[in-house]
Amino acid sequence: MIKVENLVKRYGKFTAVDDLSFSIGKGEIFGFVGSNGAGKTTTMKVAAGLLKADAGTIFVNGHDVHKHRTEAKRSIGYMPDFFGVYDDLKVTEYMNFYCGVHKIPVADRKKTIDSLVEVVNLSDKREAYVDDLSRGMKQRLCLARSLIHNPELLILDEPASGLDPRARVEFREIIKELKDMGKTILISSHILHELSEVCTSIGIINGGKMIAIGTVSEIQEKLNHLSRVKVKVCSDFSLAASILKEQPLVTGLVEANGFIEFSFSGEVQQKADLLKSLVNKEVRVTHFEETAGSLESIFMHLTNEEGEEK
């Protein structure tokens, strides 16, 4: 459905996307994971035809997005990481405007709007002004807008950002529904565990490069030995952190909420030795917990590894 080949995009001297390649098959949901500035939005904008690639090509439904822009655009529904709404329009008016933009015949518009507001659970807000909608509702309205011309590919740039937990769950359910409708979806997010639930495959991007790609289980299997460890200490925080940073098996160390968290790529015995080394140096450890190899730990490990290589 979408094929990205050796994509390069620069902003002046800064390379935002560096030789990126991946493809997504029809009906798949591809999760695009990366930290801020990793190149996700740039890649999505190039795919949507809003930015020009410096090198490489993107094919959507067999059409080069720059050479055959009009044909490619018809297959794409793009939802950016901002609302992009007209606050002075009602929900139906907003949808009707985009129906006009997509040249939907007037006779078919009511049916199209009705079905889409139902998909995004906004049927009871049809006559509400966009300005009066909550953040989650606006996000859903934007999703409905991107579906108006019934595109085969949906490009959703951080659709769940800024939503409360309930709204995130609702949004996830809508994505699943779209998956059932046979849509191909390229979705980016910082909420990694949510992607693992809905995505068929995942690509981890860092510094404009794809550093891992595959199904969620493939990536997890590849890094099965990797675990995330949480440590809490009594007042010796900086000493503990410096000891841990010196350990070769420790990567992605962060300090948050009074805990030191890091990825550990060693065996059980080595983990015990790590705790022992802390205690031997008179660090008073009050908590030492190993968490499962979640998508977050993989992400932290991979992005940190790349950063260290640089």
Added chain:
Amino acid sequence: MINPILERELKTRMRTWKTPIMLMIYLLIISIVVALFFVINEQRYMYGGGTFDPRMAIRIYNLIVVGQFIILMLVLPAFTATAISGERERQTLDLMLCTDLSPWKIIFGKISAALAFVFLLIIAATPFMSIVFLFGGITIWEVVKVVLFYMVTAVLVSCIGLYCSARFKRVVTSIIVSYLIMGILFVGTVVAYGVFMMIMSTKGNNDFVNKYAYEILLGFLGANPGFGLASFYLGDYLGISYWLNISTSIFKTVKPWMVSVTFDVVVSAILVVLTKFRLTRIR
């Protein structure tokens, strides 16, 4: 199917309180000016024992024509200079550009929405203009001509605003530059003409100036929509007939409003193409 941009612009613009209030202020200004004009003239003839001067109606008409023109020129850039940059600031431009909506449709939707508003202002002021028919001296055809001139000039001003809004990312910059260009067209050309004549006079090139007085006037003020309109209706007051009579070149047949209209049409076309280029340029 109506242009979706035009439909949305009209819907959102016309249903707010802003439009009727603006319309009310606009009509209030015109009515105050007309009333004051009547009162002042009434005072003049009150003790003179004279009768009503029918030429007063034509003067009122000229006043309305020029006053309305000034108001339109002041109001219009504020509408179009925010057209594209406003969409950009609202982050809705990208959403339109990633559809297969043609940039021409975006441009014509925006321009026609601005023109529709101008047309509303003109229609709303028609009762004032029709006062002149009570006294005679102005034909309906002359009113139609002035409305057409308004529309052509309004297209130019809309195109200036639209181009600026496509050229500059920020709404404020776009508005400032639009008014700056308007200032150059309306005031700058007059200043340039004055400076040129002063220089020529200082250098003692009076023969040249006298011989080509009309051509120089056209060269400097042809682009000025105000001059186009003024020459159209106030030609005698400005002495244009005199300059026309002394002209010996081929330009003798070219009236100032013709130059103004040609300039408006050509520059508008260029600006529309440049705006289209700006909209479709992908970096």
